[in-house]
Amino acid sequence: MVLGKRLQDLREKAGLSYEEAGRALDVTHATIRRMEKAEVGLKLPYVEKLLITYGITEAEQIGGFLALAREANRPGWWHSFRDVLPDWFSAFVSLEGEAAVIRAYEPHYVPGLLQTPDYARAVLHAGLPHAAAEEIDRLVDLRIERQSLLTRPDAPLLWVVMDETVLRRSIGGREVMRDQVAALVRATELPNVRLQVMPFAAGPHPAMYGPFHIFRFQIQELPDIAYSESLVGGVYFDDRDDVSTFLEALDRMCAQAAPAQSTKAILDGMRKEI
Numbered sequence: 001m002v003l004g005k006r007l008q009d010l011r012e013k014a015g016l017s018y019e020e021a022g023r024a025l026d027v028t029h030a031t032i033r034r035m036e037k038a039e040v041g042l043k044l045p046y047v048e049k050l051l052i053t054y055g056i057t058e059a060e061q062i063g064g065f066l067a068l069a070r071e072a073n074r075p076g077w078w079h080s081f082r083d084v085l086p087d088w089f090s091a092f093v094s095l096e097g098e099a100a101v102i103r104a105y106e107p108h109y110v111p112g113l114l115q116t117p118d119y120a121r122a123v124l125h126a127g128l129p130h131a132a133a134e135e136i137d138r139l140v141d142l143r144i145e146r147q148s149l150l151t152r153p154d155a156p157l158l159w160v161v162m163d164e165t166v167l168r169r170s171i172g173g174r175e176v177m178r179d180q181v182a183a184l185v186r187a188t189e190l191p192n193v194r195l196q197v198m199p200f201a202a203g204p205h206p207a208m209y210g211p212f213h214i215f216r217f218q219i220q221e222l223p224d225i226a227y228s229e230s231l232v233g234g235v236y237f238d239d240r241d242d243v244s245t246f247l248e249a250l251d252r253m254c255a256q257a258a259p260a261q262s263t264k265a266i267l268d269g270m271r272k273e274i
Contacts, residue, residue, distance in 0.1 A: 001221070002068075002072075002222060003038075003042060003047075003068055003072055004035055004036040005222075007035060007047070007054075010051070010056065014053070016053070016054070017029070018030075018032045018033055021053065024049060025049055032050075044069055047066060047069050051065060078093045078094075078146075081141075081142045083138065084135050084138045089234060091236065095215045095225060096146065098215075098217060099215040099217055100217055101215070102213065103160070103213070103216075104211070104214070105161045105212055105250060106161070106163065106166060107207075107208070107211055108165065108166065108211065109123050112146065113146060115147075116180050117144055118172055118176045120140050121137075122173075122176060124139050126171070150192065151190075155192045156192065157194070159193075159196075160196070161197075161253050162197055163197075163198045164199050167181065177274050178274050181271045181274065185268065188260075188263055195260060195263045196254060196258060197257060197258050197263055198256065199258055202257065206253060207250065210228065210229075211228070211229065212228045214246055214247060223243070224247070225237065225243065226238075226246040
């Protein structure tokens with residue numbers, strides 16, 4: 001995405017249209033557009049020729065750009081799970097791993113980054129009733145592997161608003177729920193995790209239509225990206241107006257939900273009720 005944005009900036013600075021850039025590679029304008037939107041991999045010969053077309057002639061500058069392109073084309077760690085990971089969700093895992101801030105609203109279940117293995121297995125069984133046991137096991141492994149980003153040296157801030165329904169709905173039975181709530185209590189002790197509970201008593205709120213995530217990055221070229229999921233896939237939003245709508249809703253919800261300082265007490269009380 002970063003390299004695509006840089007290619008776009010160079011093309012616009014050179015005063016070339018998509019069609020003119022496409023003619024330099026003998027490809028359609030749509031191919032150039034997809035390269036800039038990170039919808040296709042970056043072929044190194046294409047990249048080099050585009051750089052020259054855009055007036056970049058210094059070998060060191062071209063070499064540095066190509067080195068970044070090689071790195072961008074390298075499969076991520078989740079590539080080993082490609083047998084069970086849908087294409088539309090691999091982008092989510094990539095964004096999650098690069099984000100500096102991950103904000104989310106979850107009305108139905110504990111976010112994947114905070115799920116215990118048994119809770120994750122129960123959620124996956126419910127969502128994928130026809131999946132083989134081996135597929136469920138692989139998806140649980142993937143989910144647990146994703147959680148390692150919360151304890152790495154450059155861990156992102158994870159800020160989640162969970163509906164009270166998440167804690168009230170029994171998933172996997174009492175023991176599984178007890179362990180999951182205990183895991184959430186431990187998560188509140190991490191310096192980079194902020195949890196808030198939206199109690200029933202708070203009434204209606206701006207995001208009652210469904211769950212979503214917002215990713216924010218330290219890299220200047222990357223805009224905030226919002227993600228919303230359905231039964232058959234996920235949708236990514238990077239238009240500023242669209243993302244602003246998600247951000248405003250989440251900001252209002254954070255003000256409406258119980259403050260993060262009280263979450264541990266809420267969870268402790270919930271654990272006694274299970």
